[in-house]
Amino acid sequence: xxxxxxxxxxxxxxxxxxxxxxxxxxxxxxxxxxxxxxxxxxxxxxxxxxxxxxxxxxxxxxxxxxxxxxxxxxxxxxxxxxxxxxxxxxxxxxxxxxxxxxxxxxxxxxxxxxxxxxxxxxxxxxxxxxxxxxxxxxxxxxxxxxxxxxxxxxxxxxxxxxxxxxxxxxxxxxxxxxxxxxxxxxxxxxxxxxxxxxxxxxxxxxxxxxxxxxxxxxxxxxxxxxxxxxxxxxxxxxxxxxxxxxxxxxxxxx
Numbered sequence: 121x122x123x124x125x126x127x128x129x130x131x132x133x134x135x136x137x138x139x140x141x142x143x144x145x146x147x148x149x150x151x152x153x154x155x156x157x158x159x160x161x162x163x164x165x166x167x168x169x170x171x172x173x174x175x176x177x178x179x180x181x182x183x184x185x186x187x188x189x190x191x192x193x194x195x196x197x198x199x200x201x202x203x204x205x206x207x208x209x210x211x212x213x214x215x216x217x218x219x220x221x222x223x224x225x226x227x228x229x230x231x232x233x234x235x236x237x238x239x240x241x242x243x244x245x246x247x248x249x250x251x252x253x254x255x256x257x258x259x260x261x262x263x264x265x266x267x268x269x270x271x272x273x274x275x276x277x278x279x280x281x282x283x284x285x286x287x288x289x290x291x292x293x294x295x296x297x298x299x300x301x302x303x304x305x306x307x308x309x310x311x312x313x314x315x316x317x318x319x320x321x322x323x324x325x326x327x328x329x330x331x332x333x334x335x336x337x338x339x340x341x342x343x344x345x346x347x348x349x350x351x352x353x354x355x356x357x358x359x360x361x362x363x364x365x366x367x368x369x370x371x372x373x374x
Contacts, residue, residue, distance in 0.1 A: 133190040134204055141194065152195050159188040160252075171325055230268070245269055256321040259310040272315075279312040337364045 140147035162185040169178035193204050218234050220226035245268070249261045266272065273279045286305040293301040310320040338360050342349055347356060 130186075130190070130204070133186050134194055137187070137190045137194040141198075150191065150195070152192055155188060155191055155195075159185075159192070162188050171322070171329075254321060256306075256310055256324060257319075259307050260314050260320055263311050263314055267314075273311070276312055276315040279308065279315045283308045283312050334361070334364050334368065337367070 137147075142148070162181065166178065166181045166185050169175075169181045193202075193207060196202050197204070216223045216225065219228075221228040245265050246262060249258060249265060251258075253261065263272075273282075283305070286301065286308045290298065290301045290305050313320040313323055338357070339349065341347075341360050341364060342352070342357075345360075347360065349357075
């Protein structure tokens with residue numbers, strides 16, 4: 121039986137890296153550590169292409185990310201640490217454990233609780249959450265982990281009340297306390313978002329996009345009205361901002 125096309129494609133990516141290692145001085149010099157910045161950069165570029173729904177760009181960025189994954193596998197093979205087969209086998213085993221109902225191994229179970237049982241060797245529930253993860257995502261992952269062992273609000277109401285409490289503490293914070301209190305407020309907002317089935321990073325990303333779109337529209341409107349940014353009052357700018365939002369709302373309405 122011939123291997124699946126996707127498997128052959130991954131083999132081609134591995135062969136490409138081996139070829140580059142053998143014939144390019146730059147590629148031959150690389151180490152797992154030296155390639156880390158590129159791996160992180162490509163992962164972010166993939167995420168951006170997904171968020172913007174640019175499929176053509178996503179295809180290219182996934183290729184760049186695949187190159188970095190293949191590079192790490194080939195470097196590990198060269199060190200005699202593990203192979204591509206080891207990587208895929210461990211992935212398959214993990215997915216079988218976490219989807220027992222799909223493989224005839226038992227009933228469906230909560231994903232986070234399954235992972236807690238996998239870590240039942242005495243390690244921390246928080247073990248494995250990368251410290252270098254984007255902060256909003258890391259906060260959400262930390263909260264997912266502790267929720268799996270029962271350390272969680274029963275619903276969003278408690279989390280929203282905590283947001284109000286943390287906001288009050290920010291307003292009352294003295295010198296040297298503001299940063300800590302702002303951090304607590306952001307953490308509480310992430311928790312509320314999680315319990316409302318919203319990913320905080322995605323929500324903020326969309327808010328950034330909305331703000332950028334609206335401010336560009338404000339700039340265009342200001343230019344059309346002869347209003348100079350930097351010289352206009354806050355009240356003038358706020359009036360333009362309100363008009364932009366109203367136009368946007370009217371455009372969306374059927």
